[in-house]
Amino acid sequence: MMDTLRAWEHWGLVFGLMDLTGYVFLILGAFLCLTASIGMIRFPDLLSRQHAATKPQVLGVLLIMGAVLLHERSISVLAMVLLVSTFQLVTAPVASQMMSRAAVRTVQVELGTVARDPVNPPGRGRKKDGAK
Amino acid sequence: MSEFLETARHITVWAVGIMLALDALLIIRRLIRGPSVLNRALASDLLVSTLICAIGAEMVLTGHSATLPLLASLALLSFVGTTAVARFVARDSDDDAKVRESRRQRAKRLRAAWQEHLEEDRHSGQEETQ
Known part of the structure; x- marks a missing residue:
C-alpha cells in the first residue's frame, strides 16, 4: 500500500516536471516564432526573409508539438504530433525551395548577392536570354 | 508543486500570448507592405505556422487535445497554398x-x-x- 502511494507520488513528480518542461518548450517555441517574424521585418531581401521564415519557424512548431506531447501523454496524440512534425519538416524546405526558384526565375533576386549563379550554373554554358 | 505549476502556467499564458500576438502583428505588417507576391505568400505561410503554434499552445494551456486534426490539416494547407503561388507567380512588384x-x-x-x-x-x- 505504502509502496504504491510512494510510486504515485513519484509519478506525480515526474508528471509535474513534464508539465514544467512543456511550459518551457512553449515559451521557447513562441520566442522562436517571434524571432522568425522579426527576421521577416528586418531582413532586406526575399531570400534572407525566407531563411528567417523557414528555419526558426519550423523549430518553433516542433517545440510546441513537443510541449503538446509532454502535456497529453497518450499514443494517439503521439501519432498526430509525429504527423504534424513530419509535415512541417518535409513541406517547409520544399515550399521554400520552390519559392526561391520562382523568385530567381522571375528576376526578383539581385544575383550579385548570390554566390553562384543559380539560373545559369557555370558548368552548363550560359543561355543567351537568361536572366542576368 | 501544484501551486508552482499553476504559477508557471499563468506566466506561460501571458508570455506565449504576448509573443504570438506580436509575431502575428509583425507578419501582418509584412503581408501588407511586402513588395511582391512572393513576399506576401511567404508571410501568409508564416502566418499559418503562427496559427499552428497558437492552436498548439492553446491546447497545452487549457489541457485538451481536440484540435490536433486541425493542426495536421493546417500544416498541409499552408504548403499547398505556398506551392501554388510559387508555381504561378509572374514578375511583378509594388x-x-x-x-x-x-x-x-x-x-x-x-x-x-x-x-x-x-x-x-x-x-x-x-x-x-x-
Whole structure:
C-alpha cells in the first residue's frame, strides 16, 4: 500500500516536471516564432526573409508539438504530433525551395548577392536570354 | 508543486500570448507592405505556422487535445497554398512603375537600334548597286 502511494507520488513528480518542461518548450517555441517574424521585418531581401521564415519557424512548431506531447501523454496524440512534425519538416524546405526558384526565375533576386549563379550554373554554358 | 505549476502556467499564458500576438502583428505588417507576391505568400505561410503554434499552445494551456486534426490539416494547407503561388507567380512588384519605365526605355532603345540597322542595310544596298 505504502509502496504504491510512494510510486504515485513519484509519478506525480515526474508528471509535474513534464508539465514544467512543456511550459518551457512553449515559451521557447513562441520566442522562436517571434524571432522568425522579426527576421521577416528586418531582413532586406526575399531570400534572407525566407531563411528567417523557414528555419526558426519550423523549430518553433516542433517545440510546441513537443510541449503538446509532454502535456497529453497518450499514443494517439503521439501519432498526430509525429504527423504534424513530419509535415512541417518535409513541406517547409520544399515550399521554400520552390519559392526561391520562382523568385530567381522571375528576376526578383539581385544575383550579385548570390554566390553562384543559380539560373545559369557555370558548368552548363550560359543561355543567351537568361536572366542576368 | 501544484501551486508552482499553476504559477508557471499563468506566466506561460501571458508570455506565449504576448509573443504570438506580436509575431502575428509583425507578419501582418509584412503581408501588407511586402513588395511582391512572393513576399506576401511567404508571410501568409508564416502566418499559418503562427496559427499552428497558437492552436498548439492553446491546447497545452487549457489541457485538451481536440484540435490536433486541425493542426495536421493546417500544416498541409499552408504548403499547398505556398506551392501554388510559387508555381504561378509572374514578375511583378509594388514598385512596378520603375520596371515599366525601364521596359519602355528598353523598347525605345531597341527600336532605335533596329532603325539604325535598317538604315545601314539600305546604305550598303545602295553602295552595292552603285
